[in-house]
Amino acid sequence: MGILNVTPDSFSDGGEFFDTAAAVAHGLQLVADGADILDIGGESTRPYSQPVAVDEEMNRVVPIVEQLARVVNVPISIDTSKAAVASAAIEAGAEIINDVTGLTGDAGMVRLAAQTGVGVCAMHMQGTPQTMQVNPTYTDVVAEVREYLRQRRDALETAGIPRDRICLDPGIGFGKTREHNVALMRHCYRFHTLGCPILVGHSRKGFLGKLIGDNEGDRLNATVWASLSLAVQGIQVLRVHDVRLVREALLVFETTGGLK
Numbered sequence: 001m002g003i004l005n006v007t008p009d010s011f012s013d014g015g016e017f018f019d020t021a022a023a024v025a026h027g028l029q030l031v032a033d034g035a036d037i038l039d040i041g042g043e044s045t046r047p048y049s050q051p052v053a054v055d056e057e058m059n060r061v062v063p064i065v066e067q068l069a070r071v072v073n074v075p076i077s078i079d080t081s082k083a084a085v086a087s088a089a090i091e092a093g094a095e096i097i098n099d100v101t102g103l104t105g106d107a108g109m110v111r112l113a114a115q116t117g118v119g120v121c122a123m124h125m126q127g128t129p130q131t132m133q134v135n136p137t138y139t140d141v142v143a144e145v146r147e148y149l150r151q152r153r154d155a156l157e158t159a160g161i162p163r164d165r166i167c168l169d170p171g172i173g174f175g176k177t178r179e180h181n182v183a184l185m186r187h188c189y190r191f192h193t194l195g196c197p198i199l200v201g202h203s204r205k206g207f208l209g210k211l212i213g214d215n216e217g218d219r220l221n222a223t224v225w226a227s228l229s230l231a232v233q234g235i236q237v238l239r240v241h242d243v244r245l246v247r248e249a250l251l252v253f254e255t256t257g258g259l260k
Contacts, residue, residue: 001035001036001037001038001039001077001199001237001238001239001240002027002030002031002033002037002038002039002240002241002243003030003039003041003201003203003239003240003241004023004026004027004030004038004039004040004041004064005041005044006023006040006041006042006060006061006064007041007042007043007044007060020063020064020067023040023064024064024067024068027040027064027068027072028068028071028072030243031072031073031074033243033244033247034243034244034247035074035243036074036075037074037075037076037077037096037237038068038072038074038076038077039077039078039079039096039098039239040061040064040065040068040076040077040078040079040089040094041061041078041079041080041098042056042057042058042060042061042079042080042085043057043079043080043081044129045100045129045174046129047129047132047133047173048129048130048133049129049130050130054082054084054085057080057082057085058084058085058088061078061080061085061089062085062088062089062092063092065078065089065092065093065094066092066093068093069092069093069094070093075095075096075119076089076093076094076095076096077094077095077096077097077098077119077121078090078094078096078097078098079098079099079100080097080098080099081099081100081101081105081106081109082105082106082109083106083107083108083109083111083112086099086112086113087112087116090112090116090118094118095118095119096118096119096120096121096167097109097112097113097118097119097121098120098121098123098169098199099120099121099122099123100123100125100129100171100174101123101125102122102123102124102125102148102149102152103120103122103152103156104152110155110156110159110161111159113156113159113161113165114159114161117165118165119165119166119167120156120161120165120166120167121166121167121168121169121199121237122149122152122156122166122167122168122169123168123169123170123171123174123199123201124145124148124149124152124169124170124171124174124175125171125174125175126138126174126175126176127175129174132174132175133175136175136176136177136180138180141176141180141183141184142183142184142187145170145171145184146170146190146191146193146194149168149169149170149191149194150194152168153166153168153194153195153196163195163196166196167196167197167198167199167236167237168194168196168197168198168199169198169199169200169201170184170188170191170198171201172184172185172200172201172202172205172207173201173202173205173206173207176207178207178210178211181202181205181207182207182211185200185202185226185229185230186229188200188230188233188235189233189234192234197236197237198235198236198237199235199236199237199238199239200230200235200237200238200239201239202223202226202227202230202238202239202240203223203238203239203240203241203242204218204219204220204223204241208222208223208226209222220242220245223240223241223242223245224242224245224246224249227240227246227249227250228249228250228253228258231250231253231254231258231259232258232259
């Protein structure tokens with residue numbers, strides 16, 4: 001899954017693709033680089049970020065979804081927690097809702113997903129982007145995140161969204177310390193028992209910088225190494241900024257026996 005942030009303030013690439021033409025060009029490049037899904041978002045969810053008004057978020061993402069949907073042959077995902085934004089993006093050509101609130105942040109989101117038949121990705125987050133990094137606490141982070149995702153899976157199925165349209169995301173960096181993130185990354189394979197594809201968004205995250213002792217670096221190599229670990233665990237969807245780099249690493253890793 002290639003990340004296309006249409007924001008001025010995302011933690012890694014905020015402002016780079018805020019212009020519509022630049023965003024469309026980058027989306028095309030991500031597909032050329034091998035992205036299987038494009039994930040387009042217009043609101044930063046980095047720690048302590050502030051919410052964006054519905055109209056502003058819609059204005060950021062809908063024209064880009066519309067333009068890219070006409071020319072790319074991969075599904076487009078809309079990264080939003082607002083049902084109105086998701087609805088407009090679906091009308092413009094999006095086929096997946098990727099919601100950091102697990103489809104709990106807007107009462108209309110689950111109904112929209114059920115009615116339109118799109119795929120959904122439900123993520124775990126402790127707190128909100130404004131509060132999630134204020135002393136996040138767990139007794140057993142892997143077990144607790146898994147239980148939350150199980151509950152969301154069941155609630156979505158009950159609401160009329162078939163399991164084969166549900167993807168689950170443990171929410172790396174969303175209300176977790178470095179130790180929590182590492183534990184989740186090491187034990188991602190345990191989420192396969194939930195019976196849904198698992199998405200992991202680890203790309204360029206701060207915990208990688210802490211692990212390699214370079215908080216100011218670009219974390220590209222660390223993202224690749226973490227991607228290989230996730231591939232070994234059978235994670236189906238890797239949400240990354242640097243599609244070509246990760247895809248080439250996975251190709252070489254698999255071809256030379258790394259996934260045996």
